[in-house]
């Protein structure tokens with residue numbers, strides 16, 4: 076509530092046109108939730124609607140929701156240490172769904188248990204189909220903000236072999 080008591084200063088602007096819908100999710104093993112709340116608020120502040128699928132999202136549910144929503148972007152967060160393994164599995168399933176082959180998809184958080192020192196898996200996640208990998212200790216929220224400001228309009232460059240380049 077403001078001092079005048081009429082409306083909350085925390086309410087999002089009512090008359091701005093949404094830039095699209097972003098799916099925020101974690102993966103099957105991960106029960107942490109505040110990372111998802113943080114990302115939802117950040118992405119909403121950047122002008123998008125957000126569908127937050129919450130913690131411990133099974134692969135088939137994630138794929139089904141993304142196919143149904145046809146989002147401008149999929150943002151996956153993982154902090155429990157299984158992010159690399161689960162990300163490698165999940166990105167394949169998402170990209171196999173034809174409609175999602177060109178959807179910008181990123182993963183970030185604490186993707187392993189090395190505190191950001193082991194960066195080898197970042198290239199592997201990119202090669203597997205992610206457009207951005209934001210590993211704590213390597214790149215952060217500011218890099219992600221730069222990415223989201225350009226990625227949805229840029230789209231993915233699909234090659235003839237159906238692989239893609241960022």
Ligand code: B12
Pocket residue numbers: 104105106107108109110113114150151152153154155156157181182183184185186187188189190209211215216219
């Ligand atoms: C609260 C908590 C829990 C709670 C979660 C409750 C809930 N409903 O959320 C409970 C007790 C359930 C829990 C369980 C476990 N936890 Co825990 N947990 C934490 C704790 C203390 C805080 C997490 C939090 O809420 N942070 C606040 C949010 C806003 O920030 P964040 O999660 O750090 O996310 C930030 C960044 O990672 C980044 N980010 C995250 N995702 C993304 C995505 C993108 C695209 C981008 C750009 C950025 C980004 O942005 C966020 C804001 O800066 C952390 C330690 C810590 N102090 O951080 C450990 C921690 C995450 N947990 C950890 C572990 C190991 C576990 C367990 C495996 C423990 C166990 N042996 O059972 C289980 C796993 C459960 C599961 N199935 O996932 C480890 C992970 C280690 C790692 N990855 O190297 C941590 C880091 C503790 C530690 N130092 O060891 N945990």
